[in-house]
Amino acid sequence: MRYLLLVILLSPALAALWLWQQWPGAERVPAQYNPFAPVNVDDPLNALTTMKLKALGSDPERCAAALARARDAGAIDYATVGSPEIGQCQLENVVRVRSTSVAFSSSFLATCPMALAWTLYERHRLQPAAREIFDAPVSRVDHVGSFACRNVYGRESGRRSEHATAEALDVTGFRFADGSRARVIADWEDGGPRGEFLHRALSESCDTFGNALGPEYNAAHRDHFHLGMRGYGICR
């Protein structure tokens, strides 16, 4: 809600910026502060990041180009899947993520914006936290899936889960290059480095994801983090 207000207040400034950026020879605003510049995995994250990722949801070509650039930079390996209908669920512009700077317990389907959101999160938040806390990068992420053709848990009719469109990943734990592990179910309450890492991993995920739910949200999330694309910065 606060972001919506921000967008409304900033609209005239955005329009002026857009016009300026169309002017031939105009000095360009650094990409991370220019809402119209393409998403680049090396750009620092800021308040525009989630907005830009969302906008890519309605611009498949631009998103595919950004993801291809991320692959060229060695940040992600994936296979393009397209827009299949699986069960009763229509997927839009999904890829199968095979690996990033980490291995995954299994490859997973992700919309193009979510694949980018993960890549940015990992590069700018997850790996720096791991190096600070464990002095070793995350080497593997354990998860229990991204796509499931179903409604939000506890609702028999109505709202489709973000998992029905492959717009959320359920992460259960992390393994580090030094052999350490941090598991949501076992280590969330841990007072040492594992707990510290998990709390940081969840709270900072909202710098690229729209919402992140963990053990303190409800009992259904006691063993995993739900990292999803809907919303703006709701992490709990």
Ligand SMILES: [Zn+2]
């Ligand atoms: Zn979930």
